[in-house]
Amino acid sequence: MTIAMITGANKGVGFATARGLAQKGVTVWMGARNIVRGAAAEAQLRAEGLDVRLLEIDVTDSASIARSVDRIVADGRGLDILVNNAGIMPETFNEGAERCKPSEVDSDMLHRVFGTNFFGAIEVIRQFLPLLRRSPVPRIVNVSSRLGSMALQTDADWPGRGVNQLGYSSSKAALNMATVIFAYELRDTAIKVNAVSPGIVATDLNGAGADRLIGRPGYGSPEDGAVLVVACATMPDDGPTGAFFGPGGLIGW
Known part of the structure; x- marks a missing residue:
C-alpha cells in the first residue's frame, strides 16, 4: 500500500492531486x-x-507539522509520497488588490510569501524525511x-515576464533551488525529489486576472494541473531526480 501526504489539499491543484493519486489506489492524507x-x-x-483522510497542518507552524508527522506515525503505515503544494500569492490576484510593483512590496508581505x-x-520536508527514508x-x-x-x-520573449512578482516568483525560485539541493543530498537513496509547474490553472491562487496578465486566453482545470504532479509522485525507479517539469516537458531552472 502506498501512502501520500499533500499540503494544501482541500482545493485547487492539491485537491485534484489527492483525487488523482487516490484513483490510482494510493491512500492520501489531505493536508489542510x-x-x-x-x-x-x-x-x-x-x-x-x-x-x-484529513490531516490538519499549517506549514508555517513547526509544531503543527510535528503533530502531523506524529499522526501519520501513529497510523502505522508510514509515508511514501510527499507533495508540497500549499502556496500563496498575496501580491495580486487572490486578495482583491491591484498588482503590486516589485518596488512597492513591503517586507511583511515578502516574509509571509x-x-x-x-x-x-x-520544514515539511525536514520533518517528514525520516518517514520517507523508510519507504521503498x-x-x-x-x-x-x-x-x-x-x-x-x-x-x-516569454509572455509570463510581464507578471514580474517579486515575492511569489522569488519564493518559487528558492523552492526550485531547494529541489536541486535536496535531490543532490539524497542522490544515493531511493528518494526522488522533483519540482512541477502545473501551468496556468484556474484556482483561488491566481483569481480572475491571470489570463490577462499572462497573455493567454484562459486557464486549464485543476485536474489538468494535477496530471504532472501525480506523474512525478508516482515516478518509476529509473525516473529522474532533481528535475523541473512543466506542461511542455522539462523547464530550465
Whole structure:
C-alpha cells in the first residue's frame, strides 16, 4: 500500500492531486490548514469511494507539522509520497488588490510569501524525511511555477515576464533551488525529489486576472494541473531526480 501526504489539499491543484493519486489506489492524507474546508474536501472524495483522510497542518507552524508527522506515525503505515503544494500569492490576484510593483512590496508581505512557499515547504520536508527514508518508493514533489524559472524570466520573449512578482516568483525560485539541493543530498537513496509547474490553472491562487496578465486566453482545470504532479509522485525507479517539469516537458531552472 502506498501512502501520500499533500499540503494544501482541500482545493485547487492539491485537491485534484489527492483525487488523482487516490484513483490510482494510493491512500492520501489531505493536508489542510482550515479544518472545516478540509473536512468538506475529504467528505467529497470519500463519497467517490476514495481512500483519503484529513490531516490538519499549517506549514508555517513547526509544531503543527510535528503533530502531523506524529499522526501519520501513529497510523502505522508510514509515508511514501510527499507533495508540497500549499502556496500563496498575496501580491495580486487572490486578495482583491491591484498588482503590486516589485518596488512597492513591503517586507511583511515578502516574509509571509516566503514563510509559506519556501520555509514552510522546507520544514515539511525536514520533518517528514525520516518517514520517507523508510519507504521503498519515496518521492518528494515540490509544486512550483514557471514564474520561478530564471531561464524563462530572463527570456525577453516569454509572455509570463510581464507578471514580474517579486515575492511569489522569488519564493518559487528558492523552492526550485531547494529541489536541486535536496535531490543532490539524497542522490544515493531511493528518494526522488522533483519540482512541477502545473501551468496556468484556474484556482483561488491566481483569481480572475491571470489570463490577462499572462497573455493567454484562459486557464486549464485543476485536474489538468494535477496530471504532472501525480506523474512525478508516482515516478518509476529509473525516473529522474532533481528535475523541473512543466506542461511542455522539462523547464530550465
